[in-house]
Amino acid sequence: MAEYDYDVLVIGAGPGGYVAAIRAAQLGLKTACADGRETLGGTCLNVGCIPSKALLHGSEKFDEVRNGTFDLYGIKTGPVTLDLTAMQAQKLDSVKSLTGGIEFLFKKNKVTWLKGYAAFEDAHSVTVAGQKVTARNIVIATGSSVTPLPGVTVDNDAGVIVDSTGGLALNRVPEHMVVIGGGVIGLELGSVWRRLGAKVTVVEFLDQLLPGMDGDVRKEAAKIFKKQGMDLKLSTKVTGVAVDGGKATLTVEPSKGGEASTIEADCVLVAIGRRPYVDGLGLDKIGLEVNARGQVETDHDFRTKIDGVWAVGDVIPGPMLAHKAEDEGIAVAENIAGLTGIVNHDLIPGVVYTFPEFAGVGLTEEAAKEKGEIKVGKFPMLANSRAKTNHEPDGFVKVISDAKTDRVLGVWCIASVAGTMIAQATQAMEFGATSEDIAYTCHAHPTHAEALKEAAMAVTGKPIHM
Ligand code: FAD
Ligand code: NAD
Numbered sequence: 001m002a003e004y005d006y007d008v009l010v011i012g013a014g015p016g017g018y019v020a021a022i023r024a025a026q027l028g029l030k031t032a033c034a035d036g037r038e039t040l041g042g043t044c045l046n047v048g049c050i051p052s053k054a055l056l057h058g059s060e061k062f063d064e065v066r067n068g069t070f071d072l073y074g075i076k077t078g079p080v081t082l083d084l085t086a087m088q089a090q091k092l093d094s095v096k097s098l099t100g101g102i103e104f105l106f107k108k109n110k111v112t113w114l115k116g117y118a119a120f121e122d123a124h125s126v127t128v129a130g131q132k133v134t135a136r137n138i139v140i141a142t143g144s145s146v147t148p149l150p151g152v153t154v155d156n157d158a159g160v161i162v163d164s165t166g167g168l169a170l171n172r173v174p175e176h177m178v179v180i181g182g183g184v185i186g187l188e189l190g191s192v193w194r195r196l197g198a199k200v201t202v203v204e205f206l207d208q209l210l211p212g213m214d215g216d217v218r219k220e221a222a223k224i225f226k227k228q229g230m231d232l233k234l235s236t237k238v239t240g241v242a243v244d245g246g247k248a249t250l251t252v253e254p255s256k257g258g259e260a261s262t263i264e265a266d267c268v269l270v271a272i273g274r275r276p277y278v279d280g281l282g283l284d285k286i287g288l289e290v291n292a293r294g295q296v297e298t299d300h301d302f303r304t305k306i307d308g309v310w311a312v313g314d315v316i317p318g319p320m321l322a323h324k325a326e327d328e329g330i331a332v333a334e335n336i337a338g339l340t341g342i343v344n345h346d347l348i349p350g351v352v353y354t355f356p357e358f359a360g361v362g363l364t365e366e367a368a369k370e371k372g373e374i375k376v377g378k379f380p381m382l383a384n385s386r387a388k389t390n391h392e393p394d395g396f397v398k399v400i401s402d403a404k405t406d407r408v409l410g411v412w413c414i415a416s417v418a419g420t421m422i423a424q425a426t427q428a429m430e431f432g433a434t435s436e437d438i439a440y441t442c443h444a445h446p447t448h449a450e451a452l453k454e455a456a457m458a459v460t461g462k463p464i465h466m
Helices: 015-026 042-047 049-066 069-073 084-108 184-195 215-227 322-336 365-371 385-389 418-430 435-439 450-459
Strands: 006-011 031-034 112-114 118-122 125-128 131-140 144-146 176-180 199-203 231-233 236-244 247-254 261-265 267-270 274-276 309-311 350-352 357-362 374-380 396-402 408-415
Touching: 006 015, 006 322, 015 031, 015 042, 015 084, 015 322, 031 131, 042 049, 042 084, 049 069, 049 084, 049 184, 084 112, 118 131, 131 322, 176 184, 176 247, 176 261, 184 199, 184 215, 184 267, 184 350, 199 236, 199 261, 215 231, 215 357, 215 365, 215 396, 215 408, 247 267, 309 322, 350 418, 357 418, 365 374, 365 396, 365 408, 374 450, 385 450, 396 435, 396 450, 408 418, 408 450, 418 435, 418 450, 435 450
Parallel strands: 006 031, 006 131, 031 112, 131 309, 176 199, 176 267, 199 231
Antiparallel strands: 118 125, 125 131, 144 274, 236 247, 247 261, 350 357, 357 408, 374 396, 396 408
């Protein structure tokens, strides 16, 4: 029998990798996790979910105070100024405390952090920081990186053409930021800089924002962001960006072709998606090929086709979301330990953390219709007592259910706390709920969540407050 240094070696310490490592150690397996970043937590904690939410939260407060929303409550403020350095510092504090938290959890659970980038030698050994390390099981959790836009060179240090990492670290508020890509990153970071004072133009190739979300939600998103002052150029593509000093000139034209025009900006955020990251991993050494989208493919247990090599997170197919990666991390560790680790990929909620938030789980109305007959119930946030009292009129909840069985197939939500509300919908759907089950569940009053109950009631045509 071969002897290995570890039972499990996880490559990458993002939400997929660090969670897999902690669960494997909790299950009694001798575990190491390799990552060459200065701090643990991967994209999510260092340059993704956490810093973006820190800036979204801070900029929302600034916007509220600056735009006189406080007046509504009789709160009088003086002149409001922005200390961007302090706002960036509170972001870094959050990142430091959370990445340090993972280091603490590694120590607590006896996970060894191998600080360096790992490259396969064979299916049971890698080189990390010049050392050969062997393991019975190796989990690839190397995540993703920014998709480049051909012909456009990102320089985060110069701060004129930036990707999400540069867009989170700007040390000045741009006068005019052009965001290329009206997806999640474009709208979250576009919201941050708009709230802090930039004019923001979003150039989106498709005819609507937020691909993958329900059609009604996408239409409403365009209305809401326009109302907030974003300039949306839908069905438009960027064909080139020229930089001269601190200024960028973008050439754009209709997606389907047509007359070109130019837009001047002092900051361009490229946010056209992310792609799986396997650079330098040496997959060729173990004969593992990526698919046409650059992803490592696995079976339902997260095994690759190479015995002893597993994979989770952004590097495998599915939505590139931290909670999806985390759940896969738990499942892969349980499968390695001989237990049954399962992830229901049909029910991964998605949330855009703008104001209001946009959230959804399950099928869109368009996808559900393609599968069969459906019923739809919708309830506006304007008719929800709590949203109305809080002066948050935008949004709605939409419940889509199977016309024959009433089983809920999808829930979509635009509300100030949509990201929190969607958890209930996800759990109900995980338990196979019908719209009637949600409608007859007692919801505390007054809460935004009551809008979900009313939307469920609307599936059979009987909401109370509409
Ligand atoms: P990652 O987090 O990318 O971690 C992979 C790690 O592997 C990295 O630390 C990398 O250094 C390491 N690595 C790579 N190669 C090697 C190697 N050869 N050896 C050792 N280590 C290696 N998702 C959400 O769910 N909610 C959000 O609010 C959200 N906000 C986001 C905001 C931004 C700006 C961005 C960019 C992303 C956001 N995401 C969000 C997506 C989320 O960050 C990812 O889905 C998640 O981090 C994926 O986790 P992962 O473990 O698969 O990979
Ligand atoms: P995205 O896929 O969400 O959006 C990219 C957008 O760019 C799409 O709308 C696409 O049509 C558009 N696009 C592509 N090429 C274009 C071009 N040449 N010109 C104009 N538009 C173009 O990708 P993203 O916003 O970069 O985010 C990347 C990933 O990170 C996503 O998969 C997302 O799941 C994850 N993320 C999640 C969150 C969250 O959960 N709140 C936040 C940030 C990032």
